[in-house]
Amino acid sequence: MNILEKISFEAQPISKTFTPFKKWDGSPLKDYSVVLEIISVGEQIKIGRAVATEPMTSLEYVMKIQLLAHALKSINNAPIVSEDELRDYRKSHKTSDDFSTHDYTIIFFKKFTEQVINALYFAYEDLQNEYASQLMGKPLPNALKLKKEKSSEVNSLKTNTEKDVQDEKPPDATGS
Amino acid sequence: MRNLLTQREVENAIFEGIYPTKTFRCGGLTLIFVISERKFPKTFEGWFDFFEHAIFISGFDDSRIFLKTLPVPLFYKLIRDYKEFYSIWLKSISTYMSDIVDSPESCTTWKVCQKTSMRDVIYVQNRLNAAQYFWVAFNSVQDESDRTKLISNIFDMLKPWLNAELWQRIQEEESGDSRRINRLEEEQINAYEQSLGTSQTSVVDHDEITIG
Numbered sequence: 001m002n003i004l005e006k007i008s009f010e011a012q013p014i015s016k017t018f019t020p021f022k023k024w025d026g027s028p029l030k031d032y033s034v035v036l037e038i039i040s041v042g043e044q045i046k047i048g049r050a051v052a053t054e055p056m057t058s059l060e061y062v063m064k065i066q067l068l069a070h071a072l073k074s075i076n077n078a079p080i081v082s083e084d085e086l087r088d089y090r091k092s093h094k095t096s097d098d099f100s101t102h103d104y105t106i107i108f109f110k111k112f113t114e115q116v117i118n119a120l121y122f123a124y125e126d127l128q129n130e131y132a133s134q135l136m137g138k139p140l141p142n143a144l145k146l147k148k149e150k151s152s153e154v155n156s157l158k159t160n161t162e163k164d165v166q167d168e169k170p171p172d173a174t175g176s
Numbered sequence: 177m178r179n180l181l182t183q184r185e186v187e188n189a190i191f192e193g194i195y196p197t198k199t200f201r202c203g204g205l206t207l208i209f210v211i212s213e214r215k216f217p218k219t220f221e222g223w224f225d226f227f228e229h230a231i232f233i234s235g236f237d238d239s240r241i242f243l244k245t246l247p248v249p250l251f252y253k254l255i256r257d258y259k260e261f262y263s264i265w266l267k268s269i270s271t272y273m274s275d276i277v278d279s280p281e282s283c284t285t286w287k288v289c290q291k292t293s294m295r296d297v298i299y300v301q302n303r304l305n306a307a308q309y310f311w312v313a314f315n316s317v318q319d320e321s322d323r324t325k326l327i328s329n330i331f332d333m334l335k336p337w338l339n340a341e342l343w344q345r346i347q348e349e350e351s352g353d354s355r356r357i358n359r360l361e362e363e364q365i366n367a368y369e370q371s372l373g374t375s376q377t378s379v380v381d382h383d384e385i386t387i388g
Contacts, residue, residue, distance in 0.1 A: 014247055041251045042244035045221050132249040 014038045018123040035073040043070045064121045069105040181268040189307040206234040277314045286315045
């Protein structure tokens with residue numbers, strides 16, 4: 001039995017659909033919708049182990065990528081990595097069978113620019129804040145919501161890099 | 177949440193080695209917090225290992241399986257709730273300890289501990305738990321205080337033998353002082369009784385007039 005189902009968190013969504021780029025006018029990513037799910041304790045531990053040896057300079061960025069690789073479930077209602085896509089990648093890059101969907105997802109995320117990663121990460125933070133405030137039965141203190149404000153700065157930083165992002169993105173990954 | 181645990185729960189921890197527990201519902205599951213003597217971890221993974229000994233879930237033999245699937249914010253809430261429970265536990269120990277140390281059960285156990293080995297009486301898993309640690313400390317301090325009182329009393333008893341003349345003079349001064357104090361008190365009492373007698377007489381006189 002899925003323990004999360006047994007706990008049955010009514011009115012406390014663990015996953016939610018976001019359109020994180022909706023304010024990016026003129027961008028091809030504008031209407032993209034993503035489904036994010038709150039990561040579990042086991043996944044958090046895996047992330048902790050994965051970033052343990054990272055240098056401080058890149059720690060935050062790598063942690064965001066690792067987190068999103070666990071939290072992002074689909075883009076435009078399609079899975080991020082299909083089985084065929086993974087098989088093709090294994091064949092073309094001659095990787096071992098241990099090369100998992102998660103490993104491929106990490107590569108997928110590393111192709112994104114930091115603005116895209118940040119937009120997705122802030123969407124995840126929104127979901128987590130919403131869940132935490134429902135859990136506590138009261139709104140979170142403002143100190144914990146500071147990062148949200150930065151998302152607007154990220155939107156204003158929107159430049160031509162989005163085009164590059166679109167070019168870099170594997171076509172199948174979007175489900176389009 | 178209750179402000180304090182009961183005195184019986186603290187006594188159980190000291191004399192039986194049974195730690196207090198707290199039961200609460202989490203969705204459809206019943207979780208049981210148990211006081212653990214391990215230090216609070218500093219890392220996320222450390223807390224995961226810590227809860228293996230501190231949280232039990234009805235229906236699950238291995239709490240790790242359960243904890244691994246919890247959403248991270250809920251896990252942080254568990255950490256917060258556990259810390260709150262632990263602070264209540266420590267507060268309860270400090271509140272009830274002076275009463276517990278004076279109880280007959282505690283006095284007997286402490287005497288037995290002194291005559292035999294503490295290891296045979298209250299040790300749990302070859303070590304003292306936090307409550308037992310405080311209990312031993314409290315009893316030791318009290319023993320020290322009793323010993324100091326005993327020495328002071330013996331010294332008082334010896335004073336006449338050490339310098340009889342000096343002791344007699346001190347005694348006289350002390351009794352003189354007390355006699356003076358007694359005299360003052362007597363005077364005050366007499367004055368009060370006198371005033372009381374006067375007022376009583378006036379009341380009686382007044383009543384007589386009214387009745388007449």
